[in-house]
Amino acid sequence: MSIAPAPPVIRVRDLSKHYPGHVAVQNVSFELALGETLVLLGPSGCGKTTLLKMLNRLIEPTSGTVEINGVVVGRQQPEVLRRGIGYVIQQVGLLPHYTVAENVGVVPRLLGHAPTAIAERTNALLTRLHLPPKRFAHQYPHQLSGGQQQRVGLARALAADPPIMLLDEPFGALDPVTRAGIRRKFRELEELRTKTMVLVTHDVTEAFELADRIALLNGGQIQQLGTPHELLFRPANDFVRDFFAAERLALQLHTLRLRELLPFLPPSTLSASLDKLNSHETTSSLSIVKTISLNHTVQDTFEILTEPLAAAAPTDQQPANDSIRHVIITESDENAPQRRVTLPELMAAFAQAIHQAETAWKS
Ligand SMILES: Nc1ncnc2c1ncn2[C@@H]1O[C@H](COP(=O)(O)OP(=O)(O)OP(=O)(O)O)[C@@H](O)[C@H]1O
Structure with missing residues (x-):
């Protein structure tokens, strides 16, 4: 007896978002398997953030559907949907009057987890993200550097252990050196290995380092969806080829095994x-x-x-x-x-x- 294959964790079909006089996202479709990382890459204004926000209903699509584990998200309560999806944004958005530990514990508290379990989880996450709880748990966001705030934002998104993570320029506010260092720590996080992730960036190197597959967008449309190797060595059109031209050699060195x-x-x-x-x-x-x-x-x-x-x-x-x-x-x-x-x-x-x-x- 054959077993039916599991539905993709995320399935996007013909998704579009029209604003008056402007099409932000046009007929986008893709599927993501369990544990896969998809990077949405493309120039400023190409529709990356709009596409990402339609996945957790922060933006409602004009047409098309998003399914998570086979369930159409449009039929779910947005709040319930979002509790199962970690969300990290460039601006971090920490609550200024809450300590680091309180910020990290926000979602588990909403979900009614026991206080001792929340404290244990918070301490474990802060430790793993190189923010020793003894020093950082009781500090307030304004006492932290940009990179430390971004790691608290990541810890907060991971706190309730959501199976799906959406990340919008998660390292965006950092200088290139700090950014590369934090990205390395991010890649090494055991915590993220099994998660299905969609990450927005305009940084080509970042996309190649983190993606299983990349969706390269322009003008709201996917120009090519494939592995970094495919985009680099089998560009679907001139836009794709030209997009990587400046960093081609470095990307080839990073991509070929x-x-x-x-x-x-x-x-x-x-x-x-x-x-x-x-x-x-x-x-x-x-x-x-x-x-x-x-x-x-x-x-x-x-x-x-x-x-x-x-x-x-x-x-x-x-x-x-x-x-x-x-x-x-x-x-x-x-x-x-x-x-x-x-x-x-x-x-x-x-x-x-x-x-x-x-x-x-x-x-
Ligand atoms: N509320 C809105 N009303 C009208 N147009 C919008 C609205 N939100 C976004 N847009 C337009 O839709 C397009 C896509 O925006 P989006 O923020 O998704 O781009 P992006 O690829 O994430 O850009 P960036 O990398 O600069 O953040 C842009 O041209 C933007 O001006």
């Missing part, structure tokens, strides 16, 4: 250099040997191969030739031979992989 470089890393070439590398290891401690998996991106690998040697190693002993620095790639099959990759080999394989992907797209 070692697995995709394998055909261009012939084992024979690599094994031929093994003896040399081994002898180098025995006579010197200068080789950088790190074991990484095929899931690592080219960027990760590049960073490992170019990172400065440990402070303990005197700079005059840095290897003159980058080819003696290498990483070891392991495959999930334990019996597969290990491969060693040097920086020149990595970059040559990257160039070939890009060339092949782009040639395949053009033909």
